[in-house]
Amino acid sequence: MVRFLPTVLLGAQLLAPVLGHSLPRFQPREDNVTITYPYPELGTDAPADxxxxxxxxxxxxxxxxxxxxxxxxxxxxxxxxxxxxxxxxxxxxxxxxxxxxxxxxxxxxxxxxxxxxxxxxxxxxxxxxxxxxxxxxxKSSTEQPNTFAHIGMVVPDIQATRKRLEALPGVEVLKKHGNTIPIGGKVAAATGLHPEVIAQLSEAELKQISATLDAANKELIFVADPDGNLIEIQAQEGSELV
Incomplete structure (x- = not known):
């Protein structure tokens, strides 16, 4: 038993980072019931071609x-x-x-x-x-909405990255860590909520979108590259579904 203890401990160490990635509670949506938003839809287990x-x-x-x-x-x-x-x-x-x-x-x-x-x-x-x-x-997506939204960057320490970005000259931080993304702003427009879309959504649905995304977006940082292309920065650990 003692002989296997180091192996068990090593396995636990290897599994810890994997188990640390929390997943949302995926539950199948029942038919013929009122849909409640938001709800995640898990991908299928069917293998690719x-x-x-x-x-x-x-x-x-x-x-x-x-x-x-x-x-x-x-x-x-x-x-x-x-x-x-x-x-x-x-x-x-x-x-x-x-x-x-x-x-x-x-x-x-x-x-x-x-x-x-x-x-x-x-x-x-x-x-x-x-x-x-x-x-x-x-024009970039922050200047004129198009089909390109953003580049996603993952960093090991979001707070260290925040401090580094604040100290770097010439880096345009469009959304700071801890802030939300206001609907109608540059970041929202470049990520699917540009004026043409907003005009076709009800006030209630816009509030629903904000309420759903605000919690996740607070943990993100958005910066623009020299051409205005959006770059989303998220922590490797603890990030939400989106």
């Missing part, structure tokens, strides 16, 4: 107005490193950025060559498209 085995999301792509400024922002504020910049022509470039994938505790450093070698096996990369010409009509 076998033909899609090995598929995963590798990167997202945004168009930027100033490549130097954008690379500096994502590197200096969020620690992404540049994999490469492909100079397609004199005025057109493609840049990839991402985090090292060897580990999240600071031990996973990779050289630029290693990052590029693992590029097509990596997740969470950002591709920056830049045309070095004047583009007056290039």
């Amino acid at each position: 076998y033909a899609t085995t090995g598929y995963f999301i590798n990167h997202l792509c945004i168009t930027v107005k100033n490549l130097t400024e954008s690379v500096g922002f994502y590197s200096g504020v969020f620690g992404l490193r540049k994999l490469f910049t492909l100079h397609v022509s004199e005025h057109f470039t493609i840049t990839y950025m991402g985090h090292s994938h060897g580990g999240k505790n600071g031990t996973g450093y990779q050289t630029a060559l290693e990052l590029n070698r693992e590029k097509n096996n990596a997740e969470g990369l950002i591709e920056l498209i830049h045309a070095d010409v004047h583009q007056k009509d290039l």
